[in-house]
């Protein structure tokens with residue numbers, strides 16, 4: 001089609017859609033927003049990288065206010081960039097806003113569509129899956145049962161970094177962080193210490209799926225058309241999913257066999273696992289409420305993949321941002337080191353988990369890292385369970401609601417000099433800990449708030465505190481000669497450092 005004809009067509013449809021939306025919704029209308037240019041608007045949004053889309057959205061909010069409508073794909077998208085509106089939605093009307101929009105075509109490519117907690121519709125299946133994760137794996141005593149695994153993984157990380165230090169060269173740390181965190185989550189997921197090759201295989205396939213997410217998202221725009229014109233990309237998505245199944249299913253079968261053996265021989269000693277329950281073990285027992293059946297292997301693959309990527313990528317990204325700031329601001333690193341030194345027990349090399357509570361500045365550094373560099377700038381889209389009125393506007397049931405969490409944590413009305421890295425803002429004389437759940441008010445929300453708040457929130461805080469404390473107590477972290485640490489960001493699955501952290505490490509004297 002000629003370009004001018006496409007534009008003309010687009011403009012006429014735009015006015016028609018505005019007319020239909022306003023009339024169909026009666027007196028109440030959608031929040032304001034830019035004119036809808038079907039096809040063109042969609043193409044722009046689907047092909048825009050998040051790093052460009054975010055400033056575009058910021059300027060739209062400056063023009064239209066804290067709540068606005070974008071028309072992307074088949075449904076309106078309501079964007080919220082305000083902490084009070086977010087509180088009103090996610091806390092005061094939590095149940096209404098706890099749904100997710102219908103799955104996108106790329107999430108439905110298996111015969112059993114991808115089953116994950118994060119994209120599950122609000123209802124009994126979501127409740128069951130979420131309760132299983134929180135009650136069986138993330139409850140305090142289960143988390144404690146993985147403390148030996150954490151010690152093992154910190155040792156792996158120390159060894160890897162120490163061998164790099166011997167070379168005298170600056171270290172690119174991200175790969176080491178990712179591998180260590182992945183070992184930990186793989187162990188929680190599959191229960192065994194897998195060997196390095198097996199872990200690398202899982203890591204590779206998960207990483208490929210995550211880094212290509214943005215490339216695959218364009219396939220959702222008119223799937224009937226993209227299945228023809230972007231056939232190769234669809235095939236690539238199918239291939240990666242198949243690869244993921246081939247890699248993960250043998251581990252699931254292995255756990256199933258071991259579980260059956262344990263139930264046949266209840267007195268059998270399993271020296272490898274001790275008392276550790278793996279995530280897969282808990283999934284094998286689940287009974288889907290609506291269909292009265294157990295989860296099939298493909299569904300378990302999706303849930304394991306969610307567990308691995310949600311637990312690894314976000315935490316590793318945060319760890320990198322935090323360490324980058326400690327390299328950039330040596331006085332903050334020094335203050336943290338002095339506090340850590342004050343709690344290390346005589347003769348101990350590593351920081352023990354019980355000691356973490358005695359280092360308030362450590363928690364402050366982690367909170368400031370999450371506020372200043374939240375790994376997800378936008379919450380995964382929420383949806384309302386029925387049409388909801390917000391002031392003079394209405395949010396329709398089929399809309400996707402996106403909340404810009406990063407902007408909320410940078411609000412200058414709440415945070416003084418919000419773009420600076422200043423952990424001391426989280427130290428208060430009363431010793432109160434910062435309320436991340438936003439129940440009374442929202443000041444930042446790196447883990448979301450309300451019914452869909454990240455269930456891994458406490459585990460991630462523990463992982464971050466434990467890793468940062470052990471990294472700072474073992475090594476001194478310095479910028480590479482002549483280089484400033486560049487804190488620019490780019491969007492992958494999470495918002496990562498555009499130029500990954502490279503640092504000069506040296507062993508601290510004992």
Ligand code: HEM
Nearest residue numbers: 117118310311314315318379446447448452454455456460
């Ligand atoms: C620094 C680390 C982490 C950050 C910043 C983070 C952030 C988030 C955010 C922003 C959400 C969406 C909340 C919403 O929709 O309103 C979320 C959901 C979720 N996270 Fe995390 N997360 C982290 C670590 C983890 C870990 C360690 C796990 C599991 C082991 C995990 C599992 C999940 C799951 C299953 C959901 C979906 C919850 C639902 O929809 O009900 N996350 N996370």
